Amino acid sequence: xxxxxxxxxxxxxxxxxxxxxxxxxxxxxxxxxxxxxxxxxxxxxxxxxxxxxxxxxxxxxxxxxxxxxxxxxxxxxxxxxxxxxxxxxxxxxxxxxxxxxxxxxxxxxxxxxxxxxxxxxxxxxxxxxxxxxxxxxxxxxxxxxxxxxxxxxxxxxxx
Numbered sequence: 001x002x003x004x005x006x007x008x009x010x011x012x013x014x015x016x017x018x019x020x021x022x023x024x025x026x027x028x029x030x031x032x033x034x035x036x037x038x039x040x041x042x043x044x045x046x047x048x049x050x051x052x053x054x055x056x057x058x059x060x061x062x063x064x065x066x067x068x069x070x071x072x073x074x075x076x077x078x079x080x081x082x083x084x085x086x087x088x089x090x091x092x093x094x095x096x097x098x099x100x101x102x103x104x105x106x107x108x109x110x111x112x113x114x115x116x117x118x119x120x121x122x123x124x125x126x127x128x129x130x131x132x133x134x135x136x137x138x139x140x141x142x143x144x145x146x147x148x149x150x151x152x153x154x155x156x157x158x159x
Contacts (some may be wrong), residue, residue, distance in 0.1 A: 020055055034091075042129055046076040047075055053142065066156075078125065079118055080120075082126075085150065091140045104143045138158065
């Protein structure tokens with residue numbers, strides 16, 4: 001009986017913990033919509049934009065630092081972390097990323113499994129396919145505490 005009670009307690013703890021982690025959270029975690037557009041369709045053609053992340057001379061950066069796209073265009077971002085540290089690519093508005101960055105300061109190991117963001121370990125690659133349905137200026141930034149402040153911000157202009 002005691003083994004059964006321990007199993008129930010463990011199950012309850014896991015279920016309660018999972019529901020707490022699954023909450024809407026800061027911008028980019030709610031999935032009710034994205035400011036910069038929507039996840040792209042992997043079956044449709046996309047223009048490839050390579051984005052490299054890394055550190056150099058005490059600065060952290062994305063290359064390129066600016067990308068221009070047309071409204072309605074689908075982009076396949078091919079992400080590569082050439083650095084020695086983990087880095088992120090989070091696509092949103094500046095206000096959303098600043099708010100999300102504050103949440104990251106409280107939980108720096110926050111995992112991102114959102115269509116508009118990826119976290120990459122050093123020397124790793126990944127991809128995001130995105131369709132830009134809104135005109136305007138957006139950004140991609142690394143929200144790991146201290147990285148944005150060290151220069152890891154890029155601009156996307158949608159015309």
